[in-house]
Amino acid sequence: EDQVTQSPEALRLQEGESSSLNCSYTVSGLRGLFWYRQDPGKGPEFLFTLYSAGEEKEKERLKATLTKKESFLHITAPKPEDSATYLCAVQIYNQGGKLIFGQGTELSVKP
Amino acid sequence: EPEVTQTPSHQVTQMGQEVILRCVPISNHLYFYWYRQILGQKVEFLVSFYNNEISEKSEIFDDQFSVERPDGSNFTLKIRSTKLEDSAMYFCAPTRYREVDTQYFGPGTRLTVL
Numbered sequence: 001e002d003q004v005t006q007s008p009e010a011l012r013l014q015e016g017e018s019s020s021l022n023c024s025y026t027v028s029g030l031r032g033l034f035w036y037r038q039d040p041g042k043g044p045e046f047l048f049t050l051y052s053a054g055e056e057k058e059k060e061r062l063k064a065t066l067t068k069k070e071s072f073l074h075i076t077a078p079k080p081e082d083s084a085t086y087l088c089a090v091q092i093y094n095q096g097g098k099l100i101f102g103q104g105t106e107l108s109v110k111p
Numbered sequence: 112e113p114e115v116t117q118t119p120s121h122q123v124t125q126m127g128q129e130v131i132l133r134c135v136p137i138s139n140h141l142y143f144y145w146y147r148q149i150l151g152q153k154v155e156f157l158v159s160f161y162n163n164e165i166s167e168k169s170e171i172f173d174d175q176f177s178v179e180r181p182d183g184s185n186f187t188l189k190i191r192s193t194k195l196e197d198s199a200m201y202f203c204a205p206t207r208y209r210e211v212d213t214q215y216f217g218p219g220t221r222l223t224v225l
Contacts, residue, residue, distance in 0.1 A: 042219070043216035044202070097159060097206070098167060098169075101153045103153045
């Protein structure tokens with residue numbers, strides 16, 4: 001069965017304290033791995049897509065990396081406005097493009 | 112990033128009533144994905160829709176659910192007889208292409224079934 005697992009479930013950081021979020025996946029035929037940010041009561045906001053092992057993408061304080069079994073979202077010197085739930089999702093070949101989501105990591109950054 | 116609007120933003124209904132959730136994309140969107148998120152749980156795929164037909168559906172998408180494009184622009188998700196467990200956020204995510212395009216999610220409709 002295709003599975004996506006994110007850890008930790010919740011993460012509390014002090015402003016400026018860098019850390020990483022993990023997304024491990026067990027799927028048959030990964031087409032792409034997606035990272036989204038979700039604020040309370042809002043729709044997921046697209047951050048990155050990664051397609052192959054070794055690929056990295058950056059956006060401001062965020063950097064996403066991909067291996068054959070997991071992806072990391074590195075947050076460098078986070079600010080309070082980075083507080084949100086970060087969602088990982090995978091897309092599998094020949095499954096119509098649907099996204100399979102993990103549970104998410106709730107990040108809280110305190111000033 | 113494409114703009115997508117969803118209406119209503121919040122819908123409160125009684126159990127057993129029918130609800131229609133709407134998604135209005137900008138142009139060039141051919142594929143539609145609907146997802147739901149029960150409070151505190153993960154986002155789950157419901158159905159994908161292309162060219163007035165369902166492309167794929169999940170186990171959640173039973174006979175109580177239907178999707179259509181009634182007027183060539185809006186996309187609708189209908190729940191015929193709502194249950195308490197249908198209470199959730201419902202998101203649409205239109206794309207231009209089936210698998211190779213990023214899914215940008217709408218703001219969602221919060222459905223509360225009493």
